[in-house]
Amino acid sequence: MTARSLPSNRRDSLARQILEVGGRWGAHAALVIGIVAIFLPLVLTLYISFFDETLVTFPPRGYTLNWYARIPEEFGKPIWTSLRIAVVAVFFALLVGVPAGIGLSRYRFPGRGLISTLLLAPLTVPGIAMGLGIYVFAIWVQLSFGMRLAGSLGLMILAHLLITLPWVVRLCLASLTNHDRSTEDAAASLGASPLMVIWRVTLPAMVPGIVAGGLFAFIVSFENLEMTIFLINPGTNTLPNAVLQHLTYSTDPLIAAVAVIQMAIVGAALLLLDRLVRLDQVAS
């Protein structure tokens, strides 16, 4: 402000002003392009899903909700498979992940950093490598011990347990960072056993984190493609893979409707999550 009002600095301030205005317009342009890049495909998908046409043609004859009605018959099976896998995987992820979250937040021990890195690793290891690895490992176990694993729903659920676990651990850890340990000490000094302390004091304090972790885990499992494609057999096709297969030969309003349903499920889960945790801090 002061620099701009001084006459000796006028030329300098003009250059600055140009730079500033240019910068502001550049930022505006980036804002518009970025928002379009993120939302245009989603909005277009929503729009196409109402087309009363068998293929995407402009302008459409009219608009209809019929494609949504046909989803159960065309995609009912993969949706059901994906839901089943997600629900069971989330159940086990909570069973294993909630104690791990408590353990990591409560104890300081050598190797704690290593264990926490290990538990969060499935977030950064590429899905392709995990899928290929799990498949060949299942075949190896099958050949070595005679357990039939490859192509089974059990293996798929175990694999989804792996990718959902870090979300549960992370959200549980986050829910305990501001947890006051003195209430646990009080319960213990009044004679509660360690298990009782966890059950009556720690877990109730963690409920928002547990529910949030479970919801994130559900979304991540329900939408996973890259790892899952290695583990699918014809009997257990998941929704994202069914969508991919359909898209490789046809882009039509039906598949757009399926995509909208997927967005709606994710959106609903995230709306619930928004009430439990600060989404911007835990989602990325």
Added chain:
Amino acid sequence: MSDAIISGRRSRQLGGTVLLAPATLVVLIMLAAPLALLVRYSFNRFSPTDLMIAAVTPENYVRFFTDPFYLEVMRTTIGVALLSTVLCLILGLPIGWRLSRMRPPWRGIFIFAMIMPLFVSSTVRALGWMILFARGGVLDLGSSYFFQRHFEMQFSSTGVVIGIVSANLPYMVLMAQSVFAGIDDRLSEAARGLGAAPVRAFWRVIWPLAIPGIAIATIMCLILGMNAYATPILLGGPRFQMMAPLVYWEFGTNNNWPFASALAFVLMATTLLLAVVAHTLVPRRYRA
């Protein structure tokens, strides 16, 4: 007294083990063991009749690094990942900045709108672009109507880069908004009070504080770009090749597990290398 302390420590150790062992076992069995087996298999030999023969040979890696086709696929993959990451930076930072300075109801709505696409499957996000770019898609129909000419994407990588930017941009936006939101407005006010123009105040005061967070988001975008699977398949056309689909192809269609394993490791190693390079590009004093 000391007995009580020791038994307390022992029971604590026991408690920690009981709580952490199941999760650790899951990751060791489902992640560490499979990856270790992949390393082993990548040194095996492939035969069209017996599929895999136990061996210790570097031939899969030699094949990758001597065949111009595979090197070209790797070059494409790195190029697409780098370009999409740079575009995410250019577009994501201004959006993140604006979000961080928005008023409460809008800020929450926009943040929610950014998070939603992150969790939707990559196939769903590619679909919108397919409707736009494909033959018979929106742009094609518009171009045929107005110019009597079919719309054709100049390079098949263009669509893939657009698709990947569209998918990864929310990561950058969210990270940028969270680091910018953590920076006190009074800092830039102080800089401007001392005579710095807003642009200068941004680069000298706010940017250095934001670098560590932005670096994390950049590395995330690089990793996701390098390993993109559905986007190149759906938006790149039949002849376009990137590494992740190639791994699946070698595994699913050729049944060549040793080579698929080697490809997966080359991809992981290259991704890691890029992440490390990106990390070292950040001046030491700004690292997280």
